[in-house]
Amino acid sequence: MSISRRRFLGWMGAAGAGLAAGGRAHAAALPPSGGHPDALGVLFDVTRCIGCRKCEEACNRVNELPPPERPFQDLGVLQKTRRTDARTYTVVNRYEGIPGAKGPLYRKIQCNHCLEPACASACFVRAFTKNPDGAVTYDESVCVGCRYCMIACPFEIPTYEYDKALTPRVMKCTFCHPRLVQGLLPGCVEACPSEALTFGRRRDLLRIARERMAQFPGRYLDHIYGEFEMGGTAWLTISGVPFAAIGMREDLGTTPAPELTKGALGVVPVVAAMWPVLLTGIYAINRRRDRIAREEREAAVAAAVARAEAEAKKKLAEALAKAEKDKKAAIEREVKKALEEAARARGEAPAGPTPGTPGATKPA
Amino acid sequence: MQFPKVTLERPRWTPFNIVAAIVVVVGLGITVLRFTKGLAATTNLSDYNPWGIWIGFDLLVGVALAAGGYVTSAACYLFGLKRFHTAVRPAILTGFLGYALVVLALHYDVGRPWRLPYPFIVQQGTTSLLFEVAACVALYLTVLFIEWTPAALEWLGLKRARNLVVRLTLVLTIFGVVLSTLHQSSLGALFLIAPSKLHPLWYSPYLALFFFVSSIVAGLSMVIFEGALAHRYFHHKMDEAHRREADGVALGFAKAASWVLGGYFVLKVVGVAQADAWHHLASGYGAWFLVEVIGFVLLPCFFFAIGAREKNLRIVRFTAAWAVLGIVINRFNVGLIAFNYHLPSSERYFPHWMEIGISLFIVTIGVLAYKFIVSHMPILYAHPDYEPH
Ligand code: SF4
Numbered sequence A: 001m002s003i004s005r006r007r008f009l010g011w012m013g014a015a016g017a018g019l020a021a022g023g024r025a026h027a028a029a030l031p032p033s034g035g036h037p038d039a040l041g042v043l044f045d046v047t048r049c050i051g052c053r054k055c056e057e058a059c060n061r062v063n064e065l066p067p068p069e070r071p072f073q074d075l076g077v078l079q080k081t082r083r084t085d086a087r088t089y090t091v092v093n094r095y096e097g098i099p100g101a102k103g104p105l106y107r108k109i110q111c112n113h114c115l116e117p118a119c120a121s122a123c124f125v126r127a128f129t130k131n132p133d134g135a136v137t138y139d140e141s142v143c144v145g146c147r148y149c150m151i152a153c154p155f156e157i158p159t160y161e162y163d164k165a166l167t168p169r170v171m172k173c174t175f176c177h178p179r180l181v182q183g184l185l186p187g188c189v190e191a192c193p194s195e196a197l198t199f200g201r202r203r204d205l206l207r208i209a210r211e212r213m214a215q216f217p218g219r220y221l222d223h224i225y226g227e228f229e230m231g232g233t234a235w236l237t238i239s240g241v242p243f244a245a246i247g248m249r250e251d252l253g254t255t256p257a258p259e260l261t262k263g264a265l266g267v268v269p270v271v272a273a274m275w276p277v278l279l280t281g282i283y284a285i286n287r288r289r290d291r292i293a294r295e296e297r298e299a300a301v302a303a304a305v306a307r308a309e310a311e312a313k314k315k316l317a318e319a320l321a322k323a324e325k326d327k328k329a330a331i332e333r334e335v336k337k338a339l340e341e342a343a344r345a346r347g348e349a350p351a352g353p354t355p356g357t358p359g360a361t362k363p364a
Numbered sequence B: 001m002q003f004p005k006v007t008l009e010r011p012r013w014t015p016f017n018i019v020a021a022i023v024v025v026v027g028l029g030i031t032v033l034r035f036t037k038g039l040a041a042t043t044n045l046s047d048y049n050p051w052g053i054w055i056g057f058d059l060l061v062g063v064a065l066a067a068g069g070y071v072t073s074a075a076c077y078l079f080g081l082k083r084f085h086t087a088v089r090p091a092i093l094t095g096f097l098g099y100a101l102v103v104l105a106l107h108y109d110v111g112r113p114w115r116l117p118y119p120f121i122v123q124q125g126t127t128s129l130l131f132e133v134a135a136c137v138a139l140y141l142t143v144l145f146i147e148w149t150p151a152a153l154e155w156l157g158l159k160r161a162r163n164l165v166v167r168l169t170l171v172l173t174i175f176g177v178v179l180s181t182l183h184q185s186s187l188g189a190l191f192l193i194a195p196s197k198l199h200p201l202w203y204s205p206y207l208a209l210f211f212f213v214s215s216i217v218a219g220l221s222m223v224i225f226e227g228a229l230a231h232r233y234f235h236h237k238m239d240e241a242h243r244r245e246a247d248g249v250a251l252g253f254a255k256a257a258s259w260v261l262g263g264y265f266v267l268k269v270v271g272v273a274q275a276d277a278w279h280h281l282a283s284g285y286g287a288w289f290l291v292e293v294i295g296f297v298l299l300p301c302f303f304f305a306i307g308a309r310e311k312n313l314r315i316v317r318f319t320a321a322w323a324v325l326g327i328v329i330n331r332f333n334v335g336l337i338a339f340n341y342h343l344p345s346s347e348r349y350f351p352h353w354m355e356i357g358i359s360l361f362i363v364t365i366g367v368l369a370y371k372f373i374v375s376h377m378p379i380l381y382a383h384p385d386y387e388p389h
């Protein structure tokens, strides 16, 4: 047994005292939004794990998960690399032939209970809660089943009950949150026969990990996996071989998940505020342009009409003038004709010739 | 008020009708299986691969290809390109149908579809980009529905209601553009949270921008593409204005698509440079990335430009289909192919035939609905009793 229940309650008492004494300084060392300085965690020591699957068995029992296909005593299942699934919150895998390791190594997988969980940040109904005790828990009563949490989790932990038609749930380790609130240890921690799992306040665990590294020089790599990965996790791992060799990704970086989407979310109010203004502006400009174009067109039409009218008037006037002239000419012609006729009539009369007429000079 | 009579001709057994009937029958069968036996019986989804083609195709591709609605109405009503006016109604219709089908597809994909309203009415997960996508898609579907109603109301002869809606055109258009900008980009931003799972050539802090810009390409290309199809199959339904303007719409959109594709190409290159992912180009994924970016972005960009300059409608229409395919490939890459690139091939996803069956079923429903609406409502022609708006 690693830690007895009484000792756990002792842990809790110490946690309270620690809060009074130096909580502030420690809190400052946590990532700013990590939130809960006294949150709990578990330190998994790869060098101590013997691959007995007792933790898997205990997890199955305390969480009342369906019975496994093969019994937990059957270590043959270690032949295959497994992952968490809808009936299994935690899994131990065996890694063989690792340079620098004497025999096979074992690693336990479960939810790491991130300080800033990707799953919780991704869920669009807030089905996940980061509890003050460190546990990341899931509320099936609101879950829609979009499975975005599974996309988001960098440790590939949440699983889904694909075989249920009407009530599928996301399944993942709860850190035994219901047991923690009762003052009980997580099932796996309680069951581990080789003290590979150490339960306590996360900040104490970080110190314990460092102490072990100092105590056994050369036994561990100088890296506490989970101290900073993805912004830090409640579950921590120390190992004597590179983490990549036991199936843990070393390229996750230290940026907490919410940080990754902050920029994109921040754009939303900007777009929502700026776009309508901008688009209305563009609309107004185009409308104005259209209106001006229309007005210009109308003005041009009006001018053309005016010009045409003027032209027509001029033509009419000219026509009138011409008609007047023609009339005058016609009258003159008529008058002249009449005069001539009159003169001719007079010349034929005995009254004698009219002077200036050719007949007058003619000798009789 | 007189309701129009819908004359349902007896279905003729044309090859299209036969295939459609088979797809629908099979689709209904799979639907029953999906909701009685669950996702496990009908999909190849797994704990490593929680999203399959119902997200990769139906959601990501569906939303991108339905972008024609906002692109066209913005061009016509906001940017004052009145000569595209006759393209607005068909584009709004396909947009509306597209989004309606996306939402329908989501009912198959999520575990408990009757809870889809929960993010709005029970608890709001505002830190989630999926929340933004969901909210915008829901609102935009409503907007598209309202934008589409004038056609239905004209068909039904409800003059006053129709005139009321038409007066909202400007507000709806602006609202539609805002919502589209937000959710088109957020669909890309969905993957921002998983840098360790998406291949570095596709993962980029600019994912949101990539998705938004490429959605414009998708919208423009789809309008050209659908226009070509409509001309082929619904020519008799078109009025003079549609036939006259259609070629201008295709050429104008081709020119625009060429410019946007050019910009998109530059952005993609900047993305690789920003991530300093050049060395990945030498890998298998690198080759595939080059196929996408050169073969389905750069080349369509050139061909759109050539088609628009030469006023060659054949080139333009061909390139539109090509660019649409490019968008499909891009969404598949981000959602499925380059996603989980780190997993051994035994853990990778390949769709179950029933997943493909449902996707086909949903597309078929869309085509049938389009056929019905275009045959009965004033989409490709202006209703003689109404002023165009
Ligand atoms: S390990 Fe995954 S499931 Fe667990 S808290 Fe972190 S993100 Fe959530």
Ligand code: SF4
Residues within 6 Å of the ligand: A122, A123, A124, A125, A126, A127, A128, A142, A143, A144, A145, A146, A147, A148, A149, A150, A170
């Ligand atoms: S599957 Fe459920 S818990 Fe996971 S993100 Fe979706 S709604 Fe939230």
